Amino acid sequence: MESFAIYVPRLLPRKDFFAPGHRACIGCAEALAVRLVAKALGREVIISNATGCMEIVSSPFPTTSWRVPWIHTLFENAAAVGSGIEAALKILNKKGVRTKMPKVVAMGGDGATSDIGLQALSGAWERGHDLLYVCFDNEAYMNTGIQRSSATPFGASTTTSPAGKLSIGQTRWKKNMPAIAAAHDIPYVATACPSYPFDLIDKVNKAVATAGPAYLHVLSPCPTGWRYPPDLSIRMGRLAVETGVFPIYEVENGKYKLNFDFPQLRPVRDYLAQQGRFRHLPEEEIERIQEGVNREYEKLKKKLEA
Amino acid sequence: MGMVGMEGSLALAEAVRLADADVIAAYPITPQTHIVERLAEMVANGELNAEYIPVESEHSAMSACLGSSAAGARTFTATAGQGLELMHEVLYIAPSLRLPVVMAVANRALSAPLSVWGDHSDAMAVRDCGWIQMFAENGQQAFDLTLCAFRIGEHPDVLFPVMVHLDGFHLSHVVEPLVLLEQSDVDRFLPKYSHPFALDPDRPVTMGAFALPNVYTEAKQAQDTALKSAKSVILQAWQEFSEISGRHYHPVEHYRTEDAQVLLLTMGSFSETAMVAIDEMREEGKKVGLIRLRLWRPFPFQEVRQAVESAEVLVVLDRCLSYAGPPGPVCSEIKAALYSQQKRPKVVGFIGGLGGRDISVQEFAQMIAKGVDIAGRGGEEETEIIGVRG
Amino acid sequence: MSSKRKETDLTWQDIDIGCVITSPGNAAQYKTGDWRSERAVWNKDRCIKCGICSIYCPEGCVNQDSEGYFEADLYYCKGCGICARECWTQAIEMVPEE
Numbered sequence: 001m002e003s004f005a006i007y008v009p010r011l012l013p014r015k016d017f018f019a020p021g022h023r024a025c026i027g028c029a030e031a032l033a034v035r036l037v038a039k040a041l042g043r044e045v046i047i048s049n050a051t052g053c054m055e056i057v058s059s060p061f062p063t064t065s066w067r068v069p070w071i072h073t074l075f076e077n078a079a080a081v082g083s084g085i086e087a088a089l090k091i092l093n094k095k096g097v098r099t100k101m102p103k104v105v106a107m108g109g110d111g112a113t114s115d116i117g118l119q120a121l122s123g124a125w126e127r128g129h130d131l132l133y134v135c136f137d138n139e140a141y142m143n144t145g146i147q148r149s150s151a152t153p154f155g156a157s158t159t160t161s162p163a164g165k166l167s168i169g170q171t172r173w174k175k176n177m178p179a180i181a182a183a184h185d186i187p188y189v190a191t192a193c194p195s196y197p198f199d200l201i202d203k204v205n206k207a208v209a210t211a212g213p214a215y216l217h218v219l220s221p222c223p224t225g226w227r228y229p230p231d232l233s234i235r236m237g238r239l240a241v242e243t244g245v246f247p248i249y250e251v252e253n254g255k256y257k258l259n260f261d262f263p264q265l266r267p268v269r270d271y272l273a274q275q276g277r278f279r280h281l282p283e284e285e286i287e288r289i290q291e292g293v294n295r296e297y298e299k300l301k302k303k304l305e306a
Numbered sequence: 307m308g309m310v311g312m313e314g315s316l317a318l319a320e321a322v323r324l325a326d327a328d329v330i331a332a333y334p335i336t337p338q339t340h341i342v343e344r345l346a347e348m349v350a351n352g353e354l355n356a357e358y359i360p361v362e363s364e365h366s367a368m369s370a371c372l373g374s375s376a377a378g379a380r381t382f383t384a385t386a387g388q389g390l391e392l393m394h395e396v397l398y399i400a401p402s403l404r405l406p407v408v409m410a411v412a413n414r415a416l417s418a419p420l421s422v423w424g425d426h427s428d429a430m431a432v433r434d435c436g437w438i439q440m441f442a443e444n445g446q447q448a449f450d451l452t453l454c455a456f457r458i459g460e461h462p463d464v465l466f467p468v469m470v471h472l473d474g475f476h477l478s479h480v481v482e483p484l485v486l487l488e489q490s491d492v493d494r495f496l497p498k499y500s501h502p503f504a505l506d507p508d509r510p511v512t513m514g515a516f517a518l519p520n521v522y523t524e525a526k527q528a529q530d531t532a533l534k535s536a537k538s539v540i541l542q543a544w545q546e547f548s549e550i551s552g553r554h555y556h557p558v559e560h561y562r563t564e565d566a567q568v569l570l571l572t573m574g575s576f577s578e579t580a581m582v583a584i585d586e587m588r589e590e591g592k593k594v595g596l597i598r599l600r601l602w603r604p605f606p607f608q609e610v611r612q613a614v615e616s617a618e619v620l621v622v623l624d625r626c627l628s629y630a631g632p633p634g635p636v637c638s639e640i641k642a643a644l645y646s647q648q649k650r651p652k653v654v655g656f657i658g659g660l661g662g663r664d665i666s667v668q669e670f671a672q673m674i675a676k677g678v679d680i681a682g683r684g685g686e687e688e689t690e691i692i693g694v695r696g
Numbered sequence: 697m698s699s700k701r702k703e704t705d706l707t708w709q710d711i712d713i714g715c716v717i718t719s720p721g722n723a724a725q726y727k728t729g730d731w732r733s734e735r736a737v738w739n740k741d742r743c744i745k746c747g748i749c750s751i752y753c754p755e756g757c758v759n760q761d762s763e764g765y766f767e768a769d770l771y772y773c774k775g776c777g778i779c780a781r782e783c784w785t786q787a788i789e790m791v792p793e794e
Binding site for chain 2: 043045046048049055056059060063066067068069070072074076077080081082083084085087088090095097098102119123126127
């Protein structure tokens with residue numbers, strides 16, 4: 001994305017490849033993210049989807065929201081199924097059975113990506129498949145009713161990391177999936193958020209054009225699980241970025257680039273105060289979170305210079 | 307073609323090469339490793355034009371196979387024992403999404419304790435997953451059945467994955483005399499694979515939707531009926547295979563059963579040892595015969611009932627132990643298949659050959675004699691594990 | 697298999713192999729508009745036709761009319777209010793359904 005943002009919605013492709021009629025919650029920013037990613041991917045694509053919110057809301061038999069070829073099998077294997085599709089397309093083209101190479105895209109939530117599916121994803125990265133993996137991160141196992149994942153942020157209350165008399169909720173810091181992706185030395189890694197739709201679409205285009213593995217980590221605010229009114233989904237994503245909780249950056253062939261930086265990050269409490277999942281946090285935990293965010297942001301900035 | 311001496315695993319790899327497989331998902335596990343190693347060599351030397359995916363686990367091996375088959379590629383993988391267990395949940399997906407895959411299983415015992423040696427506990431743990439399953443008894447059959455597996459599984463009226471079981475080490479690692487086939491014969495026998503709904507932007511489909519309780523049952527009925535119907539294609543494929551090879555396979559194979567009063571049932575490599583025992587007992591004038599289950603799924607009810615209707619006693623050898631239940635899975639299924647029959651033999655089960663242990667010709671003869679004895683006393687006694695010390 | 701029939705009417709013979717769905721995007725027959733308790737209404741005096749509402753709609757049901765103004769397809773509109781919240785000129789109001 002250029003340093004100046006041109007908001008020209010009418011230059012975006014009109015067609016949607018993710019049809020309305022899907023059963024996502026009212027105000028679901030993950031559904032919005034999927035819709036925008038599908039719009040950017042276009043027609044020449046084959047999608048391998050993991051079990052999760054987006055898979056469930058988009059495919060209640062006998063209906064589907066997908067207007068592109070799409071396969072769902074299990075929870076932890078979107079990257080492995082994608083690897084198989086990619087290999088098949090390569091050999092079938094070589095043998096002259098197929099003449100086109102649609103892009104293979106694997107999609108999964110944060111649970112499917114950083115927990116149960118991490119092995120398959122690491123394997124696919126190591127083998128270097130021409131595969132784009134998009135993680136739609138709503139920061140918990142939302143489809144099964146808001147259970148914690150390794151992507152759940154510190155201090156968030158979920159049903160399996162509930163705030164209580166003896167607990168402040170999640171006591172581990174969010175697993176850094178983009179860093180894990182970058183550690184595999186894949187050519188393109190980026191974070192994005194549907195609150196910044198043009199940046200997201202730009203990155204999808206870049207990832208598709210990448211020969212080899214690419215990873216997009218998309219923060220997907222969830223009104224149901226994060227507990228805020230549905231109309232604030234876009235605002236929530238913006239706050240995550242403006243407070244430094246979720247920095248928007250790219251790693252192209254190992255080189256880090258921060259897409260949106262701010263002269264001054266907003267205090268983290270502006271973000272936490274808006275969400276019911278953080279409502280229980282005492283002042284000292286809010287400060288601990290602020291320190292953590294600052295620390296991680298500094299770590300990221302150091303990588304820019306490297 | 308002339309006869310060659312070849313290890314079972316390598317012969318199986320030759321079948322995959324002759325079938326011009328498109329995608330091979332490979333994860334090593336004893337005792338199937340020679341299969342995937344030989345295939346890697348073939349690809350590296352340009353003998354086989356395929357994409358070789360060295361996956362990072364068996365779960366991913368089968369998952370990659372799902373994607374590959376869905377994209378319209380002829381797909382193969384091999385596994386054994388723990389590997390088959392690790393991919394357990396993925397196994398169910400292939401038949402329920404109607405994605406043909408051919409998989410060789412070098413039957414291996416399940417841990418614990420860890421055992422790399424052969425028995426049927428891995429195969430018996432996946433009875434219900436919905437795959438077509440067949441058992442090889444020697445290296446020749448490992449080669450033949452693999453070729454047949456592609457032909458059967460990819461048939462437009464079938465579209466189911468197929469497992470070819472071969473005993474770990476006893477078949478996978480043993481050099482036997484066998485005959486391969488000419489490429490031209492295989493090309494005549496095996497048409498190209500194409501899936502009617504292959505993933506393609508020109509014809510977008512959704513595979514793997516979720517089903518509410520009000521439609522799941524219908525999906526399962528459809529799947530079950532289709533798997534049963536596959537039997538006619540299996541028989542036809544075996545008929546056509548006999549025309550190019552001279553070897554004709556059947557759901558239940560018979561050995562000296564014509565006037566047999568006592569029958570032994572075995573599966574896998576023990577069948578050949580059992581044949582020697584049957585020969586010796588026949589020399590002594592005993593009217594004994596051997597039947598072998600070649601087709602395991604879809605279960606050959608008709609052929610089993612026909613095979614045993616004149617016998618008085620049927621001795622079943624299981625190479626797997628089902629703990630604290632009816633001990634032998636095959637014996638249980640045979641009993642269930644015969645329950646409704648007016649005329650049926652007394653069925654006596656034995657367990658043996660666990661974790662790679664051998665059963666000698668004498669032990670087979672003793673087993674049959676014991677079985678007759680037990681049958682004479684009513685037939686309901688504690689099932690013996692052959693050769694257990696203590 | 698007819699995709700217009702409800703799943704409760706489908707016999708096992710009706711289902712395509714592997715439960716494959718061959719009508720892309722046929723979820724569009726499902727009326728998510730029944731979910732809402734309020735709907736988005738545009739004020740054409742304030743609408744500058746920028747299209748940001750149509751980008752941010754999770755349903756993708758905000759489209760342009762013949763004059764270029766934006767409006768929600770009420771068959772799908774779930775009434776989330778994102779468009780009203782994000783509109784630059786506050787041209788959209790969330791009106792309660794009866």
